[in-house]
Amino acid sequence: MANPTLPPTGTSLDAFLYGVRRASTSVFAFVIITTYIGFGALCHDYGFSVGWAMLSTALLWAGPAQVVLVTGLGPGMSLIETAVAVGLSSVRFLPIVVALIPLVKRSNSRPWQLVLPVHFMAVSVWVEAVRIAPTLPREHRIPFCNGIGLALLTLGTVFTAVGYYMQALLPALFGAAAMFITPISFLTSTARNARLLLEKAALALGLAIGPVLAFSDVQFDLLWTGVIGGTLAYLLHRMQRARGAKS
Amino acid sequence: MSAELHSYLILIVIGFLPSEVWRWLGIALGRGLDEQSEIILWVRGVATALIAGVIARIVLIPPGALAGVPLPVRLAALAGGFLGFLLIRRSAFAGVVIGEGLLVLGALVFS
Numbered sequence: 001m002a003n004p005t006l007p008p009t010g011t012s013l014d015a016f017l018y019g020v021r022r023a024s025t026s027v028f029a030f031v032i033i034t035t036y037i038g039f040g041a042l043c044h045d046y047g048f049s050v051g052w053a054m055l056s057t058a059l060l061w062a063g064p065a066q067v068v069l070v071t072g073l074g075p076g077m078s079l080i081e082t083a084v085a086v087g088l089s090s091v092r093f094l095p096i097v098v099a100l101i102p103l104v105k106r107s108n109s110r111p112w113q114l115v116l117p118v119h120f121m122a123v124s125v126w127v128e129a130v131r132i133a134p135t136l137p138r139e140h141r142i143p144f145c146n147g148i149g150l151a152l153l154t155l156g157t158v159f160t161a162v163g164y165y166m167q168a169l170l171p172a173l174f175g176a177a178a179m180f181i182t183p184i185s186f187l188t189s190t191a192r193n194a195r196l197l198l199e200k201a202a203l204a205l206g207l208a209i210g211p212v213l214a215f216s217d218v219q220f221d222l223l224w225t226g227v228i229g230g231t232l233a234y235l236l237h238r239m240q241r242a243r244g245a246k247s
Numbered sequence: 248m249s250a251e252l253h254s255y256l257i258l259i260v261i262g263f264l265p266s267e268v269w270r271w272l273g274i275a276l277g278r279g280l281d282e283q284s285e286i287i288l289w290v291r292g293v294a295t296a297l298i299a300g301v302i303a304r305i306v307l308i309p310p311g312a313l314a315g316v317p318l319p320v321r322l323a324a325l326a327g328g329f330l331g332f333l334l335i336r337r338s339a340f341a342g343v344v345i346g347e348g349l350l351v352l353g354a355l356v357f358s
Contacts, residue, residue, distance in 0.1 A: 027340040042311065052254055059263040064301065067310045069262040079261055087265035092301055095294035097273025102282040111274055118270045123298055173354055175312030180350050181343060183302040184325060188332040188342030190298055202292040206299025214304050222300045229296025234289040 015140035019147020022132060028124035028152060031185040035063050036156045038178020039070075040163025041170055046070050050164045057160045061122055061153055063182055065089045091223050095230075096126045103133055104141040117142050120149020127189045198237035205229035320353030 023029060036057060043053035048070065060066050065086045072082030097118050105114065121129075125148050133141040163170075187203075194200045206229040213221035280287055305313070306321050313321070328346020335341035 027343060030340065031343065048254065049251065052258060055255070056258055056262060059258065060266050062266050064305065064310070065262070065266045069258075071311060073257065073261070079257070083261045083265045086262055087268070090266040090269050092294070092297045093266070093269035094273050094276075095290050095297055097270050098277035098280070099287060099290045099294050101274060101277030102280045102284070102287055105278065109278075111278065114274045114278075115271070118274055119267070121270060121273075123301075126294075173351055176316050176354060177347055177351055179305065179310060179313040180316075180321070180324065181347060183305045184328045184346035185339065185343050186298050186302050187325065187329055188339040188346075190295055191329070191332060192337055192339050194295070198288060198292050199295050202295035203299050206296035207303055209296070210300035210303030211307050213300075214308060222297055222304065225300030225303075226293040226297030229299065230289060230291075230293030233292040233296060237288065237292070 012140065012143040015136065015143040016147040018140075019144040019149075020151040021147075022128060022144075023125075023148040023151035023155075026124075026128055026148075026152075027185060027189065028128065029155060031124060031181050032152050032156045033159045034178050034181045036159040037163030037166065037170070038175055039063065039066055040160040040165075041167040041175065041178075042067065042070055043160070044164050044167040046074055050161055053164050054157050054160045057157045058153065060086075060090075061119065061156070062090050062093070063122075067179070088220065088222065091220070092123065092226070093121060095226060096123065097121055100126060100129060100145075103130060104138075104145055106138060106142075109142075113142075117145050117149065120146060120153055122149075122152075123186055124152055124189075125149045127193055131193055196237065197240050198233050201236045202230050202233035205232050315358065316350060316354045317357050320350060320357055324350035324353060 039057065040050075040053055043050075043056075056066050056069065060069070068085045068089050069082065072085055073079075077085075100121060101114065101118075104117070125145065128148050129145045133144060136144055190199070190203055194203055206225055209229050210221070210225045213225050218224060277290075280290075302325075306325055307318070309316075309321065324346050327349040328342045331345030332339060332342025335345075
């Protein structure tokens with residue numbers, strides 16, 4: 001998508017508003033709207049209140065974990081099992097936050113100052129943040145991330161309610177399409193961001209290793225997919241660099 | 248305790264905390280790292296591979312309504328969307344729209 005505006009040079013508020021503008025023209029505005037219409041309708045199906053559904057979007061801000069939570073609270077699963085399944089499904093937040101913090105923090109940032117910007121972090125926000133934040137002066141990076149994050153989270157929360165009330169009007173296939181938009185948008189946006197061999201290899205390795213581990217009943221299969229795929233990709237990157245240094 | 252209050256308590260304890268704890272742990276582990284360090288490259292690799300794992304998991308072991316769409320249709324929609332992304336100016340939006348179109352079309356024809 002075209003760059004709608006130039007990066008701001010002024011205050012933190014300008015950086016925040018720049019984040020809001022980038023969010024509104026991002027593919028993820030469309031992705032979040034579709035995801036959360038689907039999620040709102042799902043909450044209606046399972047008999048939750050609209051307030052509960054909206055609060056779950058604002059608090060969890062994690063599409064797959066929210067689906068796990070809502071379906072897990074139905075019959076058949078214990079609360080502990082559901083909590084564990086929610087936790088396992090959100091493990092991706094750990095490496096994305098670790099990779100983001102050094103990019104945005106200032107030398108005097110206190111941990112509590114990072115709690116709110118980090119709450120906004122989701123793959124959607126992260127993909128845009130790691131792409132655009134390095135082009136901004138350091139003091140603008142956290143307000144910029146807050147702008148993208150708050151804009152998308154607000155959109156998600158509002159469209160949870162829209163989906164909740166539209167539930168009866170949605171075509172039968174909408175639920176499936178809303179769930180599919182997570183993997184297809186993750187795939188195309190991480191591929192778009194992948195400039196280094198490191199990232200391309202990590203994406204390909206994760207796609208290859210993920211299914212093997214998911215079907216082999218390994219515990220924490222997502223975490224292992226990340227660690228094994230990421231480590232192999234990093235080693236490839238080092239080999240490529242060593243070869244480049246020699247020639 | 249009223250049923251409504253109980254459902255909000257469950258949202259916090261069973262939903263919010265198990266998910267949010269990863270973000271807090273990320274602050275603790277990421278704060279000491281330098282933007283230029285080697286370990287950041289490795290973490291970026293891990294994050295990308297893990298996101299790929301999430302993609303594979305949702306397509307192969309889908310939740311809820313997506314499970315009603317046959318596996319070959321899900322795989323073809325993912326591959327077709329990616330091809331669309333590559334062919335149309337590496338636009339993530341084009342890839343998403345083509346992938347979704349293929350999924351809906353395939354689901355209508357084959358299920």
